[in-house]
Amino acid sequence: MTFALPAACVLLGVLLCGPPAAAQSRGELLYTTHCVACHTTEVHWRDRRLATDWDSLQAQVARWQSIGFLAWSDDDIAAVTKYLNESYYGFKPRSGAPMVLTPAAKTCEGSRC
Numbered sequence: 001m002t003f004a005l006p007a008a009c010v011l012l013g014v015l016l017c018g019p020p021a022a023a024q025s026r027g028e029l030l031y032t033t034h035c036v037a038c039h040t041t042e043v044h045w046r047d048r049r050l051a052t053d054w055d056s057l058q059a060q061v062a063r064w065q066s067i068g069f070l071a072w073s074d075d076d077i078a079a080v081t082k083y084l085n086e087s088y089y090g091f092k093p094r095s096g097a098p099m100v101l102t103p104a105a106k107t108c109e110g111s112r113c
């Protein structure tokens with residue numbers, strides 16, 4: 001029994017010290033919470049998939065969140081689109097995609113910096 005204890009601790013340590021929840025992006029959290037119930041990753045790999053570029057992927061995300069009455073904001077839809085794109089699709093994000101953050105304000109103007 002005594003020799004089994006260290007092994008159990010190692011196992012527990014692995015379980016408890018897995019990747020921290022905070023490492024998940026908002027898009028991944030939303031997707032795993034609301035969307036994986038009835039599709040696995042297979043739906044994103046199939047030959048005749050509906051998402052063929054960034055826009056159609058985002059349209060599918062918007063469609064599915066409305067089917068689920070989730071009332072996601074544009075940011076939520078963009079976050080999940082980004083997560084799916086990075087995980088499965090690899091489309092080129094639309095230029096000026098909503099996820100691009102612009103600097104809030106210029107700290108200095110002209111030549112007096």
Ligand code: HEC
Pocket residue numbers: 031034035036037038039043044048049050051057060061064065068070080084
């Ligand atoms: C009720 C079950 C169900 C739920 C819940 C669901 N999906 Fe789906 N999803 C499907 C099915 C079935 C398909 C494939 C058939 C179709 O596209 O009409 C699909 C297809 C998709 C596709 C297109 C895949 C491709 O490339 O063809 C995307 C993107 C998608 N779902 C995103 C989502 C997101 C985001 C959510 C959560 C808001 C979600 N789904 C929730 C069942 C579901």
